[in-house]
Amino acid sequence: MSDDSPAADKVSLRAIARQRRRNFVATLDPLAHRLAFKAVPSPLARRIADAGVVALYMGLDDEAPAQRLAPQLQAMGKIVALPRVIDRLGSMEFLAWNADDQLFPGLYGTSHPEPAGGAVTPDVIVAPLIAFDRAMNRLGQGGGYYDRAFARFPDALRIGLAWSAQEIDMVPSDPWDLPLHMVMTEVELIEALDQ
Ligand SMILES: Nc1nc2c(c(=O)[nH]1)N(C=O)[C@@H](CNc1ccc(C(=O)N[C@@H](CCC(=O)O)C(=O)O)cc1)CN2
Numbered sequence: 001m002s003d004d005s006p007a008a009d010k011v012s013l014r015a016i017a018r019q020r021r022r023n024f025v026a027t028l029d030p031l032a033h034r035l036a037f038k039a040v041p042s043p044l045a046r047r048i049a050d051a052g053v054v055a056l057y058m059g060l061d062d063e064a065p066a067q068r069l070a071p072q073l074q075a076m077g078k079i080v081a082l083p084r085v086i087d088r089l090g091s092m093e094f095l096a097w098n099a100d101d102q103l104f105p106g107l108y109g110t111s112h113p114e115p116a117g118g119a120v121t122p123d124v125i126v127a128p129l130i131a132f133d134r135a136m137n138r139l140g141q142g143g144g145y146y147d148r149a150f151a152r153f154p155d156a157l158r159i160g161l162a163w164s165a166q167e168i169d170m171v172p173s174d175p176w177d178l179p180l181h182m183v184m185t186e187v188e189l190i191e192a193l194d195q
């Protein structure tokens with residue numbers, strides 16, 4: 001693989017973008033951090049009006065804390081789900097979750113709801129990311145978990161959640177990468193132009 005392949009680009013971009021995210025979160029005003037990502041903006045609420053199941057994720061480290069959207073989504077009548085990593089090869093399922101349900105430790109330091117309830121089909125997938133661009137490309141952890149979930153649930157609305165500092169000029173795109181429909185940051189909601 002040559003050094004200018006998208007894969008090599010992605011590896012170096014991940015390191016740069018993770019560092020930028022870390023610096024941004026470390027210097028963010030604590031009150032601004034505490035208030036971020038708590039409310040579902042009205043254009044998003046309208047867009048997901050007919051959705052039954054919304055998949056969030058439990059924010060790790062400096063990730064945008066998607067779980068904070070859960071109470072409002074539940075008040076809107078949505079079933080909230082969280083991912084469970086099934087193996088180290090990229091398989092993941094989504095499990096229904098109430099904000100007060102216990103979580104269990106999973107792979108890669110993640111935590112997930114009790115699997116006995118069975119997997120659900122998401123109408124909306126809120127995805128973590130390392131970086132995004134205005135063309136709605138998403139750079140993830142590199143495990144291909146969300147790429148595969150997007151491919152498996154092609155009708156789901158794909159929403160990236162990120163701190164504004166995670167925007168970069170261009171995320172290299174591979175053939176399997178599906179663009180996001182929306183990106184929500186602590187300051188704006190970005191919608192794909194063609195949807
Ligand atoms: N909060 C949160 N939950 C999530 C994800 C995520 O990015 N954030 N995932 C998003 O996919 C899924 C799996 N999580 C992952 C988390 C970390 C790595 C990781 O650190 N990968 C290494 C390389 C692989 C390895 O260590 O074997 C790396 O990027 O250096 C991979 C997947 C499901 N749940």
Ligand SMILES: Nc1ncnc2c1ncn2[C@@H]1O[C@H](COP(=O)(O)OP(=O)(O)OP(=O)(O)O)[C@@H](O)[C@H]1O
Nearest residue numbers: 010139140141142143144145146147148151174176
């Ligand atoms: N739909 C798919 N089916 C099978 N493999 C896939 C699919 N999408 C991506 N992959 C594989 O996943 C790997 C990681 O892809 P990539 O570097 O784009 O991850 P990412 O989008 O940054 O990470 P993630 O989706 O986990 O957050 C690649 O090796 C790719 O071949």
